[in-house]
Amino acid sequence: MKTFCCERCHARVFFENVSCNACEAELGFVPGELAMASFEVDARGGLKRLSKTPRPGLRRCANHEAPVLCNWMVDADDAQPQCVSCRTTQVRPSLATAANRAYWFRIEVAKRQLAYSLLSWGLPLPSKAEDPQHGVAFQFLEQVDPAKTVLTGHDAGLITLNIAEADDARREQVRAQMREPYRTLLGHLRHEIGHYYWDRLIRDTPWLGEFRALFGDERTDYAKALKKHYASPIADWQQRFVSAYASCHPWEDWAECWAHYMHLQDGLETAASWGLQLDHAVPGGMPVRAEVIPHDADDLQRRVVRSWLPVSQFINAMSRSLGGRDSYPFVVPDAVLDKLAFIHRVIGAGVRGEVAMTFGSAREPEAESVECPTP
Known part of the structure; x- marks a missing residue:
């Protein structure tokens, strides 16, 4: 992950930030530029980019609000409401509990980091809706029935993740039980997307x-x-x-x-x-x-x-x-x-x-x- 700075005050900002801690400018990651943009919010709630050079119009991802708090931007003329990362999520967990809302947030943060790397390399990452036969989709499932195990895996472009992997304590317990030296949420996504790209490459x-x-x-x-x-x-x-x-x-x-x-x-x-x-x-x-x-x-x-x-x-x-x-x-x-x-x-x-x-x-x-x- 490269470093980023605020377009207005040039303070260091991080990939996950939604606002600048130094000048309070609104922040949004622009996938097409692989850069962080800074904005002012006008009286009507519109965004004005604080860039010294003219840039194409942008709007927030539809998942900008809680619980996802996605900070990725969408081109103003894009017909899709979600950013290129969020639109690959096909099934989300039930949001009836605070725990599930927190898990979904963590999973989408990790998926955006995954998407950043793939896009920075120039690899296509189409959603199933954009490329039904060869696109990728994610489903984040909760195991509610002990007799029906939710297994993390890949099948023809559909990546399934048990949302329990977003629980740090439970994931560490599984890591110890499996005698694994390394087990992370991002690691799971990297592994499963590897299966997807085996099919594509x-x-x-x-x-x-x-x-x-x-x-x-x-x-x-x-x-x-x-x-x-x-x-x-x-x-x-x-x-x-x-x-x-x-x-x-x-x-x-x-x-x-x-x-x-x-x-x-x-x-x-x-x-x-x-x-x-x-x-x-x-x-x-x-x-x-x-x-x-x-x-x-x-x-x-x-x-x-x-x-x-x-x-x-x-x-x-x-x-x-x-x-x-x-x-x-x-x-x-x-x-x-x-x-x-x-x-x-x-x-x-x-x-x-x-x-x-x-x-x-x-x-x-x-x-x-x-x-x-x-x-």
């Missing part, structure tokens, strides 16, 4: 053969592979996989590596945007300056080792000094570096138009998000 494309050489044959029976994994996980998974779960099936290996790629690229963008330089990354060595890895770079493995690993070590050292767990509890073997480099090349070739991505152009009227029915 790999399935039925020239990449499929190289994918199978690196990750394995995705035609392996998924249900049997998952059952085998939980019954007898691979003991030496650390040598070839980024997580134990990645070892269960090629699809999960891809999704875990995709999430990890987003993880390190977002981390590097944040560190670079703040101007992070580590003068003592290697005792007696040269200073290391955090740098984003551009999508036309052909040496991702070297750049990860040179830039990301020192930054991640610094982050862990800070976490420990503040009494927390390691924020980056991963070891990245060469086999995983090769998989990350493949993902890097696939994204770069797709956004440059060198290899066709699978998206459609059909558009239908946008459906508003609906409440999940209670059984």
